Amino acid sequence: MNKTLLNKYYLFFPIFLSLFSCEEILLVPDISKDEVILTAPVNNAALTSSGVTFSWESVKDAEKYQIQIAVPNFEAPQQIILDTLVTKNSYQQQINIGKYEWRVRAVNSAYETAYSKNGFQILNNDDFQNNTVVLITPSNNLISKNTTQKLSWNTVIGATNYQLQILDKDNSLIKEQNSEATFLNFTFEDGTFTWRVRASNGSLETLYSVRSILIDTKSPNTPTLSNPANASSTTNKSINFQWNRTSIPGSTEKDSIYVYNDTALTNLNFKDGGTSPYNKTLTTGTYYWFIKSFDEAGNQSIRSTLFNFTIN
Numbered sequence: 001m002n003k004t005l006l007n008k009y010y011l012f013f014p015i016f017l018s019l020f021s022c023e024e025i026l027l028v029p030d031i032s033k034d035e036v037i038l039t040a041p042v043n044n045a046a047l048t049s050s051g052v053t054f055s056w057e058s059v060k061d062a063e064k065y066q067i068q069i070a071v072p073n074f075e076a077p078q079q080i081i082l083d084t085l086v087t088k089n090s091y092q093q094q095i096n097i098g099k100y101e102w103r104v105r106a107v108n109s110a111y112e113t114a115y116s117k118n119g120f121q122i123l124n125n126d127d128f129q130n131n132t133v134v135l136i137t138p139s140n141n142l143i144s145k146n147t148t149q150k151l152s153w154n155t156v157i158g159a160t161n162y163q164l165q166i167l168d169k170d171n172s173l174i175k176e177q178n179s180e181a182t183f184l185n186f187t188f189e190d191g192t193f194t195w196r197v198r199a200s201n202g203s204l205e206t207l208y209s210v211r212s213i214l215i216d217t218k219s220p221n222t223p224t225l226s227n228p229a230n231a232s233s234t235t236n237k238s239i240n241f242q243w244n245r246t247s248i249p250g251s252t253e254k255d256s257i258y259v260y261n262d263t264a265l266t267n268l269n270f271k272d273g274g275t276s277p278y279n280k281t282l283t284t285g286t287y288y289w290f291i292k293s294f295d296e297a298g299n300q301s302i303r304s305t306l307f308n309f310t311i312n
Contacts, residue, residue, distance in 0.1 A: 028061075034059050049122075053132065062108055064108075094154065100122070131156050138151070140212060144215060160201055162182065162199050188213070222303075285310070
């Protein structure tokens with residue numbers, strides 16, 4: 001490439017990239033002129049609980065929200081005690097007695113709104129019972145094959161201990177513990193459970209915060225193939241695959257079908273999730289197939305027997 005052409009290339013390439021980037025941005029809705037409407041705490045609110053729930057109205061086409069809290073304000077901040085991105089239009093935080101300012105802006109992959117801000121102060125923690133225990137792990141409605149789980153939650157300012165309860169699906173209490181710690185490692189049996197935590201300062205108690213968990217350690221039953229029969233042949237290219245499997249209690253189970261072109265199972269023709277009967281149109285040739293089952297907890301069955309059939 002001669003020098004003239006090379007110079008033209010370097011001049012054109014940044015312009016091309018710029019045009020491409022602008023085109024990408026045009027595909028993202030412009031939210032820069034939208035406003036985040038703050039709901040609570042209202043401006044200059046005086047609170048008597050260290051647990052604060054910040055909330056605001058959703059902004060259309062926003063992907064996340066950036067929330068910040070400053071001491072005592074953003075004009076002359078002594079400290080930024082929170083700066084985080086969230087996907088929901090609310091956020092809970094424990095805050096010490098003092099004066100603060102909080103602000104939120106909406107963002108997406110290309111644009112952001114201006115910040116909306118309110119001032120507030122924490123006068124005291126007299127309304128301790130209005131605090132909320134924020135549960136951390138495991139996530140709500142977790143489905144897992146791991147029996148040992150770390151149940152954890154955030155500290156509540158002023159709390160002297162926490163009461164943890166674990167209940168089974170019949171709401172029978174199977175574990176209760178009072179502790180100064182903010183976590184407990186617990187080994188579950190298979191089943192559906194709820195666990196809940198409340199905080200106490202010795203005289204007042206918060207409401208319980210509750211989550212559910214399903215533990216499933218059992219692998220799905222091995223599927224049994226029925227059609228097309230092993231070593232069978234047909235001239236029909238529309239194949240109606242059929243199999244049977246008895247479900248077991250626990251998390252939701254699903255079947256996957258694997259069809260290969262060779263007995264060594266190195267040349268995969270197709271793989272798909274499905275239920276019996278499952279129809280697929282194929283071409284002339286010999287095929288090898290099996291079914292394997294999976295559940296939401298991450299367990300998997302033993303592979304079914306390998307069948308083969310030929311389309312003439």
